[in-house]
Amino acid sequence: MTDKDKNRALGFETRAIHAGSHPEPVTGARNTPIFQTTSYVFEDVDHAADLFNLQTFGFLYSRITNPTVAVLEERIANLEGGRAAVCAASGHAAQFLAFFTLLEPGDEFVASRNLYGGSVTQFGHSFKRLGWNCHFVDPLEPENFRRALTPKCKAIFLEGLANPGGIVVDMEPVAEIAHEAGIPLIVDNTMASPYLCRPIEWGADLVIHSTTKFLSGHGTSMGGAVVESGRFDWAQNDKFPSLTQPDPAYHGLTFHETFGDFGFTMKARSVALRDFGPALSPMNAFLTITGIETLPLRMERHVANAEKITRFLEGHPAVAWVSYAGLESSPYRQLARKYLAKGAGSVFTFGLKGGFEAGVKVVESVNLFSHLANVGDTRSLIIHPASTTHRQLDKDQQVASGAGPDVIRLSIGLESADDLIDDLDLALNHAAA
Amino acid sequence: MNDRHGKPLHYADDHLRAILGRVRTIAMVGASPKWIRPSNFVMKYLLGKGYRVIPVNPAAAGQEILGQRAYGHLNEVPGPLDMVDIFRASDAAGAIVDEVISLAPEKSISVVWMQLGVRDDAAARRAEAASLIAVMDRCPKIEYGRLFGELSWCGVNTGIISAKRPVMHP
Numbered sequence: 001m002t003d004k005d006k007n008r009a010l011g012f013e014t015r016a017i018h019a020g021s022h023p024e025p026v027t028g029a030r031n032t033p034i035f036q037t038t039s040y041v042f043e044d045v046d047h048a049a050d051l052f053n054l055q056t057f058g059f060l061y062s063r064i065t066n067p068t069v070a071v072l073e074e075r076i077a078n079l080e081g082g083r084a085a086v087c088a089a090s091g092h093a094a095q096f097l098a099f100f101t102l103l104e105p106g107d108e109f110v111a112s113r114n115l116y117g118g119s120v121t122q123f124g125h126s127f128k129r130l131g132w133n134c135h136f137v138d139p140l141e142p143e144n145f146r147r148a149l150t151p152k153c154k155a156i157f158l159e160g161l162a163n164p165g166g167i168v169v170d171m172e173p174v175a176e177i178a179h180e181a182g183i184p185l186i187v188d189n190t191m192a193s194p195y196l197c198r199p200i201e202w203g204a205d206l207v208i209h210s211t212t213k214f215l216s217g218h219g220t221s222m223g224g225a226v227v228e229s230g231r232f233d234w235a236q237n238d239k240f241p242s243l244t245q246p247d248p249a250y251h252g253l254t255f256h257e258t259f260g261d262f263g264f265t266m267k268a269r270s271v272a273l274r275d276f277g278p279a280l281s282p283m284n285a286f287l288t289i290t291g292i293e294t295l296p297l298r299m300e301r302h303v304a305n306a307e308k309i310t311r312f313l314e315g316h317p318a319v320a321w322v323s324y325a326g327l328e329s330s331p332y333r334q335l336a337r338k339y340l341a342k343g344a345g346s347v348f349t350f351g352l353k354g355g356f357e358a359g360v361k362v363v364e365s366v367n368l369f370s371h372l373a374n375v376g377d378t379r380s381l382i383i384h385p386a387s388t389t390h391r392q393l394d395k396d397q398q399v400a401s402g403a404g405p406d407v408i409r410l411s412i413g414l415e416s417a418d419d420l421i422d423d424l425d426l427a428l429n430h431a432a433a
Numbered sequence: 434m435n436d437r438h439g440k441p442l443h444y445a446d447d448h449l450r451a452i453l454g455r456v457r458t459i460a461m462v463g464a465s466p467k468w469i470r471p472s473n474f475v476m477k478y479l480l481g482k483g484y485r486v487i488p489v490n491p492a493a494a495g496q497e498i499l500g501q502r503a504y505g506h507l508n509e510v511p512g513p514l515d516m517v518d519i520f521r522a523s524d525a526a527g528a529i530v531d532e533v534i535s536l537a538p539e540k541s542i543s544v545v546w547m548q549l550g551v552r553d554d555a556a557a558r559r560a561e562a563a564s565l566i567a568v569m570d571r572c573p574k575i576e577y578g579r580l581f582g583e584l585s586w587c588g589v590n591t592g593i594i595s596a597k598r599p600v601m602h603p
């Protein structure tokens with residue numbers, strides 16, 4: 001058996017630890033060193049020119065590439081089954097890099113309306129100021145994406161397992177709709193992580209992560225990534241001139257022709273990351289690399305705890321409903337079986353019979369759950385969106401975005417499940433009293 | 434016959450590593466004198482890794498490309514060659530492969546390599562029947578970078594997993 005054949009058979013757990021990370025060639029250092037440097041000495045003037053012109057591989061300036069960040073990029077690309085990846089300072093920055101590489105001013109794209117609220121704002125407001133127009137659709141019916149497509153649409157975007165929780169999108173037919181239109185499907189895989197779902201296997205062309213969440217996994221580090229499948233043919237039509245036409249920012253280099261199946265990643269790095277600058281820090285990359293090494297173990301426990309806690313909540317008299325795709329009662333149970341065979345993650349919402357007042361009481365009464373605006377930590381997290389993240393919206397808007405006055409969002413961590421259940425039980429009874 | 438959409442090609446890492454380790458002199462058919470063209474990038478990179486690369490391009494015959502004298506035709510290149518790298522469209526590759534087959538004994542050519550995007554399965558079979566090693570739809574620069582660690586520096590999934598201390602050259 002050749003080494004390539006062997007690698008093909010390597011398991012997820014092995015790759016989560018080894019992909020992208022080799023012993024350091026000069027010193028033999030086994031763990032990935034934190035290359036805390038801004039810049040790299042050139043061999044000579046010709047070498048410098050080769051690097052600036054992208055004629056050779058190498059390090060130039062840490063806004064563009066850094067050896068520690070590169071290990072994380074290769075690891076995420078490998079775990080997603082992609083060809084290449086570029087990291088960014090946050091998930092939002094990663095989304096910006098992806099869209100800047102695809103869209104021209106005046107272009108459009110279609111997005112699921114069930115997205116992390118920050119993404120709805122980024123797409124609906126801030127992108128509009130750059131001349132990029134997003135059409136939001138209800139993702140429950142895949143055909144809704146087709147109906148919203150216009151000739152100017154350059155991508156379809158969705159979260160497979162959606163934040164705040166419980167919703168699973170049938171991404172395979174949506175990928176077909178995108179491909180029939182000659183455009184890529186972009187999937188934000190933050191909530192599932194590649195351990196639970198690999199969107200490229202279902203037809204996605206680009207995968208986005210907020211590595212801030214389960215990948216780094218310990219609430220330590222902001223970060224983001226864009227993974228390219230390597231399978232999308234950017235030259236099949238004239239929709240992607242930024243990849244198929246000579247680039248004036250690089251003396252007329254044509255990225256797709258020169259770099260083939262990782263041309264998108266090269267372009268996103270060498271133009272969007274270079275010129276807008278949201279680089280991931282080496283320290284954050286190191287913490288995220290370390291986090292990923294235990295991703296399979298952590299995700300198993302996140303899921304096991306979430307399953308126990310959602311079953312407990314379903315039976316609690318103060319609880320009106322629980323939206324978790326891992327529950328038999330969930331309308332998304334079948335889709336979860338297809339896309340999330342190892343579990344439906346650990347972020348979900350539930351409703352309180354006592355409405356807004358009860359919601360405020362619950363978040364203020366818990367002792368182990370941390371009241372904050374994040375998900376995907378070892379610690380269990382709680383938020384009452386109506387009194388915090390969605391406060392500015394009126395009641396109808398809150399309900400439409402899954403953040404009605406009665407809604408609580410949990411991100412279940414890795415503590416003892418019984419302790420989390422006891423904590424919630426006390427808080428729920430206190431709120432109902 | 435031009436057969437670009439045959440079954441996926443698979444070349445074992447050890448096989449490519451051995452080729453890149455053994456070959457020293459490469460004739461590059463279709464090498465461009467324009468510095469921004471992919472062929473020029475590849476030629477420059479391979480020169481930098483210590484290979485001797487001889488450009489073959491009728492439009493540049495007699496000129497120098499990256500300091501190397503260019504020849505108008507493969508049969509004009511003097512001396513032995515280890516490998517011919519074909520930087521031409523797939524439908525031009527077959528005739529070049531046949532020429533490599535006829536020149537191989539005299540020039541001791543052992544490898545015919547077709548660039549990324551260049552594929553002609555029938556021509557590759559003819560080359561193999563003549564005891565040549567054929568590689569299609571791969572770039573020697575990208576494969577060199579992938580197998581010896583440099584491609585990892587720009588976030589590409591090399592598929593190479595090993596706890597051994599890496600060797601950065603063949």
Ligand SMILES: Cc1ncc(COP(=O)(O)O)c(C=O)c1O
Nearest residue numbers: 090091092116163190210212223
């Ligand atoms: C699904 C999803 N996508 C993207 C983001 C944005 O990522 P970041 O906060 O790292 O910019 C988040 C953050 O909550 C998220 O939950």
